[in-house]
Amino acid sequence: MAKTPEEIIRDDIRALTAYHVPDSSGMVKLDAMENPYELPPALRTRLAAIIESAALNRYPDPGARRLKARLREAFAVPEGVEVLLGNGSDELIQMLVLASARPGAVVLGVEPSFAMFPMISAFVGVRYVGVELRDDFALDIERTLRAVEEHQPSLIFIAYPNNPTGNLFDAAAIERVVRAAPGLVVMDEAYQAFAGSSFMAQLPRKGNLLVMRTVSKLGLAGLRLGVLAGDARWITELDKLRLPYNVSTLTQMVANEVLQHGAVLTEQAAAIKLERGRLMRKLQEIPGLTPYPSDANFILFSITHAERVFDGLKQRGVLIKSLHGSHRLLANCLRVTVGTPQENDVFLAALIQSLNA
DSSP, X not given: OOOOHHHHSOHHHHTSOOOOXXXXXXXXXXXXXXXXXXXXXXXXXXXHHHHHTOOXXXXXXXXXXXXXXXXXXHTTOOTTOEEEEESSHHXXXXXXXXXTOOTTOEXXXXXXXXXXXXXXXXXXXXXXXXXXXXXXXXXXXXXXXXXXXXXOOSEEEEESSOTTTXXXXXXXXXXXXXXXXSSEEEEEOTTGGGTOOOSGGGGGGOTTEEEEEESIIIIIGGGOOEEEEEOHHHHHHHGGGSOTTOSOHHHHHHHHHHHHTHHHHHHHHHHHHHHHHHHHHHHHTSTTEEEOOOSSSEEEEEETTHHHHHHHHHHTTEEOEEXXXXXXXXXXXXXXXXXXXXXXXXXXXXXXXXXXX
C-alpha cells in the first residue's frame, strides 16, 4: 500500500507554511516592490520582434554568454570577477545554502530581513541563526560579531538595503563582519538601483565576499533573473548545483535587449526615487504615522491599529504589505511600494479614509 505524505514528507517541511502571494486582481498593487512603469512602446515593439525570432524548439544557451557579458557591463562587475545566473535570486540563495550544507553547518542573517534566507535554509535542513537588529533597524555590530564567533556560520546573508526595513547598514560595520566571517558573506543588493551604494567594487579585494543582484526591481520582475558575482573559486563550485538551462531563451533574449537600453531603466529608477521623497514627505504629515528612512523602492511605516488600516486599504482597492506579527520590531508596521504619482495619490487618499473610518 502506498505511503501517505505524512510518511514520506519530512516533518519539518510539513510544519512550514507556503510563501503566500495575495490576489491583487483589480487593485492598485503596491505590495511587492515592483517597478510600476512599463517599458516604452518602441522598446516593447522591438522585444516583440526579437521574441518572434526565438528558437523555442531549442534549448537556451546553457552558459548565457551574451547575457553575462551584458550584465557585467550593466552592473559594473570588476575585471577578474566571475558571475553566475539564477532563475531569480531565490535560486541563487538555494544554490548557496545547498552547497554549504555540511553536517552542523549554520546560515546566519539579521532579523527582520528577507524571508527567503531562513525559509530556504529550512528547506535544505540547515540551521538558521537570526541576529536581531537594533530598535532603529541599524545593524547591531557587536551582537552580530558575537554570533559569528559563537556559531561559525558557513554563510552570512545581508540585504543591502535591507528588506523590509529599507535602510542601508553602516558599510564599515559590514566590512568588520566580512573580516570576522569564517565563510562566505553574501550581500543581497536587490535594491541597489535606488540606493547608490554597493560592495561590487570591493569583490577583487575580498575573497569571501559575494554580491547578489536581480533585474526584478529594475522593471523586469517577470523574467526571473538573478546574478551572483564573486571570486571564480566560489562561482565554479556553485555552478555545479545550477540546473541545466536554468535561464530560459526568452529571459536571455529580452534581458539582453533591455539592458542595451539601460538609460530607460535608469530614468525609471530616478523617477521612483523622486516619488519616494514625495511619498515620504506626505506620510510624515499624517499624525500618528511614523515612516522610516528608505534607500529602496518602498517605505516601511508604523501606525496604530495597523491591521485595521491594512484591511481598510484593501477595501478601498489598494494592496500593500502588512508586516504586523512577523517580528517583534515590526509590530504595527506596514510596507508600501513606491508606485507612479497617480498610484501613490490613490494610496494616500485611501490611507486617510481608512484612518478616519
